[in-house]
Amino acid sequence: xxxxxxxxxxxxxxxxxxxxxxxxxxxxxxxxxxxxxxxxxxxxxxxxxxxxxxxxxxxxxxxxxxxxxxxxxxxxxxxxxxxxxxxxxxxxxxxxxxxxxxxxxxxxxxxxxxx
Amino acid sequence: xxxxxxxxxxxxxxxxxxxxxxxxxxxxxxxxxxxxxxxxxxxxxxxxxxxxxxxxxxxxxxxxxxxxxxxxxxxxxxxxxxxxxxxxxxxxxxxxxxxxxxxxxxxxxxxxxxx
Numbered sequence: 001x002x003x004x005x006x007x008x009x010x011x012x013x014x015x016x017x018x019x020x021x022x023x024x025x026x027x028x029x030x031x032x033x034x035x036x037x038x039x040x041x042x043x044x045x046x047x048x049x050x051x052x053x054x055x056x057x058x059x060x061x062x063x064x065x066x067x068x069x070x071x072x073x074x075x076x077x078x079x080x081x082x083x084x085x086x087x088x089x090x091x092x093x094x095x096x097x098x099x100x101x102x103x104x105x106x107x108x109x110x111x112x113x114x115x
Numbered sequence: 116x117x118x119x120x121x122x123x124x125x126x127x128x129x130x131x132x133x134x135x136x137x138x139x140x141x142x143x144x145x146x147x148x149x150x151x152x153x154x155x156x157x158x159x160x161x162x163x164x165x166x167x168x169x170x171x172x173x174x175x176x177x178x179x180x181x182x183x184x185x186x187x188x189x190x191x192x193x194x195x196x197x198x199x200x201x202x203x204x205x206x207x208x209x210x211x212x213x214x215x216x217x218x219x220x221x222x223x224x225x226x227x228x229x230x
Contacts, residue, residue: 091157101148105150
């Protein structure tokens with residue numbers, strides 16, 4: 001079945017550092033890929049998405065490129081801020097199987113940014 | 116506009132009791148999803164509605180769990196004979212349509228504690 005694997009956290013880094021969170025997936029069809037973020041005490045929010053191979057999603061300085069050849073969707077940000085401290089979830093939705101519509105989430109990666 | 120709302124925000128119940136969790140999706144969204152999130156984990160799919168009908172209920176863990184969406188808008192997740200293992204945050208999400216490339220918008224969740 002479909003699955004998503006994320007790097008384990010917590011990831012601790014200093015303000016203005018470069019952030020990468022690895023995400024790889026397994027899917028039988030042609031998934032759409034998403035990154036969601038959960039700030040402390042808040043609900044899940046969509047950060048960015050990509051719906052086909054080689055698409056790049058971007059938002060709030062974050063980027064992720066849909067790499068079909070490596071089945072990856074790594075999240076990157078060039079210079080993090082303390083306000084980026086949160087839990088980040090990679091997710092997929094497989095459009096061509098009977099799993100249509102439902103999301104498969106990774107376990108989440110906690111990011112802690114210190115001043 | 117209003118986002119996805121869920122009530123109650125917290126529910127504490129005794130083992131063996133019956134509970135109902137309510138979700139009010141974004142107006143105009145035809146697809147509605149229920150997920151369960153345990154501490155330190157990503158959301159786990161439970162059930163997906165397209166309109167009034169359950170399009171995929173493969174994630175419901177057993178027959179104590181049931182969900183309805185009688186008029187294609189508000190949905191209720193019902194849990195009978197609750198067990199301590201049911202304790203989790205129950206998330207509801209909605210999307211414009213039930214296709215995989217449409218992002219899902221999440222509510223704040225209902226934290227269920229079974230004592």
